Amino acid sequence: MFSFIKSSLKKIYSSITSQLGTLFGREKIDHELLKELEVILLSADTGVATTRSIIEQLKKKHAAGDITEGNSLKAALHESLLSILSKPAAPSFENNVFVLVGINGSGKTTFASKLAHQYQSLGKKVLLVAADTFRAAATQQLAQWAEKTGVAIEQGTESQDPASVVFKGCERFIKESYDILIIDTAGRLHTKSHLLNELAKIKRVIDKQLPNENIQTLLTIDGMLGQNSFEQAKLFKECTNVNGIVLTKMDGTGKGGIVFAIADELTIPIWYLTFGEQVDQLKEFDKNEYITNLLNT
Ligand SMILES: Nc1nc2c(ncn2[C@@H]2O[C@H](COP(=O)(O)OP(=O)(O)OP(=O)(O)O)[C@@H](O)[C@H]2O)c(=O)[nH]1
Ligand SMILES: [Mg+2]
Numbered sequence: 001m002f003s004f005i006k007s008s009l010k011k012i013y014s015s016i017t018s019q020l021g022t023l024f025g026r027e028k029i030d031h032e033l034l035k036e037l038e039v040i041l042l043s044a045d046t047g048v049a050t051t052r053s054i055i056e057q058l059k060k061k062h063a064a065g066d067i068t069e070g071n072s073l074k075a076a077l078h079e080s081l082l083s084i085l086s087k088p089a090a091p092s093f094e095n096n097v098f099v100l101v102g103i104n105g106s107g108k109t110t111f112a113s114k115l116a117h118q119y120q121s122l123g124k125k126v127l128l129v130a131a132d133t134f135r136a137a138a139t140q141q142l143a144q145w146a147e148k149t150g151v152a153i154e155q156g157t158e159s160q161d162p163a164s165v166v167f168k169g170c171e172r173f174i175k176e177s178y179d180i181l182i183i184d185t186a187g188r189l190h191t192k193s194h195l196l197n198e199l200a201k202i203k204r205v206i207d208k209q210l211p212n213e214n215i216q217t218l219l220t221i222d223g224m225l226g227q228n229s230f231e232q233a234k235l236f237k238e239c240t241n242v243n244g245i246v247l248t249k250m251d252g253t254g255k256g257g258i259v260f261a262i263a264d265e266l267t268i269p270i271w272y273l274t275f276g277e278q279v280d281q282l283k284e285f286d287k288n289e290y291i292t293n294l295l296n297t
Pocket of ligand 2 (some may be wrong): 108
């Protein structure tokens with residue numbers, strides 16, 4: 001891993017890792033200590049239900065005599081965290097059509113540019129589609145990124161039906177033999193039925209136009225919002241079939257516990273973490289690496 005990625009990601013864990021380190025260093029493991037662990041997990045955005053289930057598992061192991069000192073506590077916590085992150089199916093990176101959904105400001109457009117850049121760096125021919133026609137500025141924002149990174153873009157006019165821009169994007173994808181298609185959508189939530197209809201319409205267009213492609217819908221969640229992002233994520237989950245989650249702005253949070261709450265409560269796999277506004281500040285999520293860094297094992 002590049003060292004700058006490593007140091008950016010460290011910010012996510014640093015606070016929780018040092019607090020856990022203090023616990024692992026204690027000689028006696030008792031209920032008092034597990035209570036402290038519970039507080040650390042809760043303050044790291046792990047969520048009430050998820051934290052409770054982790055602590056219950058640890059209490060059982062403690063009662064059975066399997067947790068006697070710091071190292072065995074660390075190993076048991078590692079096991080619990082890994083089983084949570086293994087609940088959703090593992091992400092598959094063998095896809096070529098991506099629809100990005102998520103609420104306003106959650107980082108869709110920035111992620112679209114990052115994903116495009118990443119595929120382009122791998123030698124792929126990438127087409128971006130600006131299907132957020134709600135604001136003229138939204139298309140401009142994506143167009144600026146596209147210009148900066150030299151990626152092709154299909155854009156509509158303000159107030160044009162987003163599905164018709166997607167239609168044109170799909171046509172161009174086939175005609176000009178692109179490898180990767182990345183569709184940026186609007187994040188506004190007038191009403192649930194509005195969102196549902198709009199996303200369903202876009203999805204119908206893609207399914208019809210590109211029946212042989214591997215299409216994935218990715219939901220961006222602002223990592224800084226913590227538990228507040230859950231209600232929105234649940235709404236999107238009800239409106240469309242979300243295949244994976246992109247946790248954005250992880251550079252702005254020292255609360256690395258959110259990944260466990262997401263995997264546990266939403267059972268959707270996390271695909272990417274983003275940690276900055278530069279085009280290369282994204283990383284595929286690796287559950288083993290994440291836990292190892294978090295626990296500093
Ligand atoms: N620090 C930080 N800021 C980010 C990251 N990703 C996005 N942002 C910033 O978050 C703000 C919103 O990002 P956008 O990509 O425009 O979000 P969006 O989901 O497209 O928003 P709408 O188009 O309004 O729905 C911008 O100011 C971005 O620069 C990140 O990983 N870290
Ligand atoms: Mg946007």
